[in-house]
Amino acid sequence: MSDSFVAGLREWIKIPSIGVDPAHRVDVQRSAEWLAAQLSEDGWPEIQIWDHGPALPAVYACWPAVDPQAPTVLVYGHHDVQPVDPLDRWHHPPFEPVTSGDELRGRGASDDKGQVAMHLLAVKAHLAATGQNAPSVTLKLFVEGEEESGSPHLRKLLEDHRQDLVCDLVVFTDTALHERDAPTVNTGQRGVLGGEITFFGGADDVHSGRAGGAIPNPATALAKLIAALHSDDGRIALPGFYEDVREPSTQERADYAELPFDEQKWLAHNGGGAQALAGEPGYTTLERIWVRPTAEVNGLSSGYTGPGLKTIIPATATAKISFRLVPDQLPEKVADQLREFVAKHTPPGIRAEVSFRGEGVPPYAISPDDPANATVKEAMELAFDQPVRFARAGGSGPAAVLQAWLGVPLVYLGATLPDDRVHAPNERVVVPLLLKGAEAAAHLWRMLPERLTR
Amino acid sequence: MSDSFVAGLREWIKIPSIGVDPAHRVDVQRSAEWLAAQLSEDGWPEIQIWDHGPALPAVYACWPAVDPQAPTVLVYGHHDVQPVDPLDRWHHPPFEPVTSGDELRGRGASDDKGQVAMHLLAVKAHLAATGQNAPSVTLKLFVEGEEESGSPHLRKLLEDHRQDLVCDLVVFTDTALHERDAPTVNTGQRGVLGGEITFFGGADDVHSGRAGGAIPNPATALAKLIAALHSDDGRIALPGFYEDVREPSTQERADYAELPFDEQKWLAHNGGGAQALAGEPGYTTLERIWVRPTAEVNGLSSGYTGPGLKTIIPATATAKISFRLVPDQLPEKVADQLREFVAKHTPPGIRAEVSFRGEGVPPYAISPDDPANATVKEAMELAFDQPVRFARAGGSGPAAVLQAWLGVPLVYLGATLPDDRVHAPNERVVVPLLLKGAEAAAHLWRMLPERLTR
Numbered sequence: 001m002s003d004s005f006v007a008g009l010r011e012w013i014k015i016p017s018i019g020v021d022p023a024h025r026v027d028v029q030r031s032a033e034w035l036a037a038q039l040s041e042d043g044w045p046e047i048q049i050w051d052h053g054p055a056l057p058a059v060y061a062c063w064p065a066v067d068p069q070a071p072t073v074l075v076y077g078h079h080d081v082q083p084v085d086p087l088d089r090w091h092h093p094p095f096e097p098v099t100s101g102d103e104l105r106g107r108g109a110s111d112d113k114g115q116v117a118m119h120l121l122a123v124k125a126h127l128a129a130t131g132q133n134a135p136s137v138t139l140k141l142f143v144e145g146e147e148e149s150g151s152p153h154l155r156k157l158l159e160d161h162r163q164d165l166v167c168d169l170v171v172f173t174d175t176a177l178h179e180r181d182a183p184t185v186n187t188g189q190r191g192v193l194g195g196e197i198t199f200f201g202g203a204d205d206v207h208s209g210r211a212g213g214a215i216p217n218p219a220t221a222l223a224k225l226i227a228a229l230h231s232d233d234g235r236i237a238l239p240g241f242y243e244d245v246r247e248p249s250t251q252e253r254a255d256y257a258e259l260p261f262d263e264q265k266w267l268a269h270n271g272g273g274a275q276a277l278a279g280e281p282g283y284t285t286l287e288r289i290w291v292r293p294t295a296e297v298n299g300l301s302s303g304y305t306g307p308g309l310k311t312i313i314p315a316t317a318t319a320k321i322s323f324r325l326v327p328d329q330l331p332e333k334v335a336d337q338l339r340e341f342v343a344k345h346t347p348p349g350i351r352a353e354v355s356f357r358g359e360g361v362p363p364y365a366i367s368p369d370d371p372a373n374a375t376v377k378e379a380m381e382l383a384f385d386q387p388v389r390f391a392r393a394g395g396s397g398p399a400a401v402l403q404a405w406l407g408v409p410l411v412y413l414g415a416t417l418p419d420d421r422v423h424a425p426n427e428r429v430v431v432p433l434l435l436k437g438a439e440a441a442a443h444l445w446r447m448l449p450e451r452l453t454r
Numbered sequence: 455m456s457d458s459f460v461a462g463l464r465e466w467i468k469i470p471s472i473g474v475d476p477a478h479r480v481d482v483q484r485s486a487e488w489l490a491a492q493l494s495e496d497g498w499p500e501i502q503i504w505d506h507g508p509a510l511p512a513v514y515a516c517w518p519a520v521d522p523q524a525p526t527v528l529v530y531g532h533h534d535v536q537p538v539d540p541l542d543r544w545h546h547p548p549f550e551p552v553t554s555g556d557e558l559r560g561r562g563a564s565d566d567k568g569q570v571a572m573h574l575l576a577v578k579a580h581l582a583a584t585g586q587n588a589p590s591v592t593l594k595l596f597v598e599g600e601e602e603s604g605s606p607h608l609r610k611l612l613e614d615h616r617q618d619l620v621c622d623l624v625v626f627t628d629t630a631l632h633e634r635d636a637p638t639v640n641t642g643q644r645g646v647l648g649g650e651i652t653f654f655g656g657a658d659d660v661h662s663g664r665a666g667g668a669i670p671n672p673a674t675a676l677a678k679l680i681a682a683l684h685s686d687d688g689r690i691a692l693p694g695f696y697e698d699v700r701e702p703s704t705q706e707r708a709d710y711a712e713l714p715f716d717e718q719k720w721l722a723h724n725g726g727g728a729q730a731l732a733g734e735p736g737y738t739t740l741e742r743i744w745v746r747p748t749a750e751v752n753g754l755s756s757g758y759t760g761p762g763l764k765t766i767i768p769a770t771a772t773a774k775i776s777f778r779l780v781p782d783q784l785p786e787k788v789a790d791q792l793r794e795f796v797a798k799h800t801p802p803g804i805r806a807e808v809s810f811r812g813e814g815v816p817p818y819a820i821s822p823d824d825p826a827n828a829t830v831k832e833a834m835e836l837a838f839d840q841p842v843r844f845a846r847a848g849g850s851g852p853a854a855v856l857q858a859w860l861g862v863p864l865v866y867l868g869a870t871l872p873d874d875r876v877h878a879p880n881e882r883v884v885v886p887l888l889l890k891g892a893e894a895a896a897h898l899w900r901m902l903p904e905r906l907t908r
Contacts, residue, residue: 192765202726202727203727206724209646210872211726212848213747214732214733220680222754226673226677272655272658272669275803279669289667292667297674297677298662298673298757298758298764299673300757300771301756302751302755303751303754304753305772305774308811309648309752309776310774313750313752314752322763324663347732348732351729394665423661
């Protein structure tokens with residue numbers, strides 16, 4: 001089963017389904033068709049490709065449970081992949097997958113084709129182990145084609161296919177383990193809100209000898225605003241920003257503290273080679289990236305940035321800023337807080353514009369004590385044969401949107417690694433971990449009817 | 455005399471002597487040759503073109519006084535001109551001068567060919583008025599070809615031609631009146647020191663979901679440094695920065711206060727259309743730009759600055775910063791102060807680099823009470839037939855270098871206007887003002903032998 005699993009995944013990776021690139025739209029369609037054909041071959045009785053726009057093609061499938069009274073589980077994933085730039089840093093063509101030791105390398109091997117394939121394998125394993133001709137729960141599969149584009153039409157898909165997607169639990173596949181030797185169950189993701197602040201001074205850049213010292217400098221003013229965004233102790237200074245922040249429980253903090261954490265390794269693999277840790281006092285690094293909100297400057301531009309010197313007072317200055325949000329923060333509330341903050345920190349003679357990219361992605365978390373979540377942990381421990389701890393993810397995804405629209409709990413089940421180089425050259429997946437993940441999911445389908453009350 | 459003056463200046467303007475553009479090097483040479491030919495036609499007995507590099511060609515001329523005991527005056531100017539971009543905003547080709555009312559329009563008409571030509575005319579007027587065949591003072595003319603490039607070889611020229619340039623007084627031509635109806639004598643220019651500060655975080659930009667909140671953000675850190683560069687009241691917070699700042703005298707401040715100043719007009723013409731005045735408390739706008747030092751951010755760049763959003767923690771952040779300096783500040787001392795300030799404001803995990811563009815330009819000022827300066831004012835009042843006040847200039851130039859190397863006082867005599875659009879499209883000069891300036895210089899050569907003790 002493992003050989004045919006890898007062979008199938010290789011075929012799928014060969015289809016360059018880069019959703020953000022219009023030139024690859026046809027490949028997103030081909031990728032959806034490949035998945036539909038695979039599901040058909042695996043025996044799924046109901047398969048649909050949702051390709052009537054505006055969303056890029058999504059695949060939906062359903063396999064009713066042996067027992068019509070059994071709960072329904074919706075497995076969410078995506079089949080679009082990230083672009084491949086910079087191409088010259090790949091050691092092999094990104095869409096010609098290669099095997100190296102126990103790794104399979106190629107764009108999408110980890111994010112998210114590998115984890116969707118893992119769930120297909122799980123169903124086969126579940127049927128083989130139980131000897132059933134249908135799963136113990138009604139399984140629904142929803143694999144969208146726009147996740148790497150920020151899922152712009154997800155709400156519309158959920159609305160258009162409300163009846164198809166009715167379920168009792170969502171299993172979110174796009175998630176990783178803490179480390180190879182420290183398997184974890186994710187219990188949440190941060191939200192994100194990104195925007196741009198521009199300060200306008202005069203109509204033109206001005207010679208700094210002519211007017212320097214007598215008119216406001218938008219770059220200096222913007223620097224003062226950014227400086228004021230954090231207090232000296234590193235906390236975010238937007239009034240009311242922490243009001244809705246849910247503190248992690250003592251148990252969660254204890255769980256995180258037990259996870260292995262090598263500072264130098266983390267800085268090298270996750271910190272982009274940063275030279276030191278930094279952040280909010282009173283929280284560990286893992287807490288800072290998992291359960292605490294942030295305000296980060298993503299970009300700055302103003303005036304003259306070429307070689308040498310140009311002694312001007314710039315006409316404008318712009319900062320791109322994004323916030324990572326944690327439960328129960330609301331992107332729209334933080335947007336209002338930022339607007340108010342900018343208005344308060346705009347000096348006389350400067351005009352400010354604030355804009356946001358979309359409405360933001362809300363944060364999501366599920367309690368470790370939730371019965372479905374506890375079952376995932378148990379299934380993982382059976383498969384991995386070692387203690388599994390709860391963890392969180394620092395990034396953002398559509399979990400909160402799925403949970404809110406479908407009105408049911410959402411749990412995470414994935415088996416990739418944080419250093420799989422997703423979104424980067426030489427993406428890989430560790431195959432034995434996917435096999436264990438499939439085993440965990442197979443256990444989960446078996447266990448859920450008893451644990452999940454509808 | 456006026457018609458032939460304008461005709462000559464038109465010919466000179468037609469030579470596109472853009473010194474910063476290597477493609478126009480030959481034109482700088484042609485411009486020097488034009489000037490030398492004109493001086494020869496005017497009867498100057500000694501004329502040299504200094505064109506043996508590394509400096510672009512400069513013109514030197516000398517006309518010994520009637521009385522060998524008379525003092526020597528060195529007139530400084532430049533014959534290179536600014537580039538003409540953006541060309542599409544000119545209403546006529548920049549090197550095909552046109553006359554409009556009493557204006558002559560073209561690149562270099564004001565800065566500085568017009569004012570050099572004004573001094574040539576002054577010598578002719580002086581000889582005509584006195585009936586002498588030689589001037590009352592020994593006149594030396596030094597017209598460099600690199601001023602718009604920042605005079606990079608000026609010190610070398612001064613060193614190589616030390617004997618030629620010996621004098622008792624320097625007259626600096628590259629200066630303007632306050633307003634058409636408010637003639638002024640400039641008594642100084644600010645210095646300038648420009649540099650670049652870069653903060654380095656990690657080796658690569660990092661996904662802000664992955665590490666946001668746990669590593670230092672160089673853009674945020676740089677904003678905090680820039681914010682700290684000014685205290686809340688708008689003063690510059692570099693320790694020791696104001697130690698060497700010479701306060702203007704009560705008389706100087708009273709003089710400046712008597713000059714006409716229309717805030718809206720000033721903002722439109724000098725402030726690039728800025729929406730309000732701003733600056734150091736306790737000083738007027740003219741004081742802020744003339745006698746007070748500044749620290750201005752000239753440019754910012756960090757992270758992602760394209761369209762949309764990229765949720766990264768940037769690897770680096772850079773600010774271009776320049777200081778305008780006033781007597782008796784020294785650029786090298788301010789450079790040290792900035793280096794110390796950056797070191798103090800570099801947070802853990804960030805590496806800083808500070809670099810300066812050259813060694814900076816020192817500030818210069820001469821007392822209104824200096825006998826040579828008082829004589830310039832008197833000569834201007836005779837020519838303009840109205841009260842002339844002392845003023846300053848906010849920009850920077852080689853005055854301090856000339857004064858320091860030649861070891862004699864330096865005074866300013868020019869008759870252009872701040873809104874002549876120098877360095878911008880549609881540069882112009884007001885011809886009647888140049889004629890009055892020439893008359894003032896003619897008076898000056900006549901009066902100086904009695905006023906200037908050698």
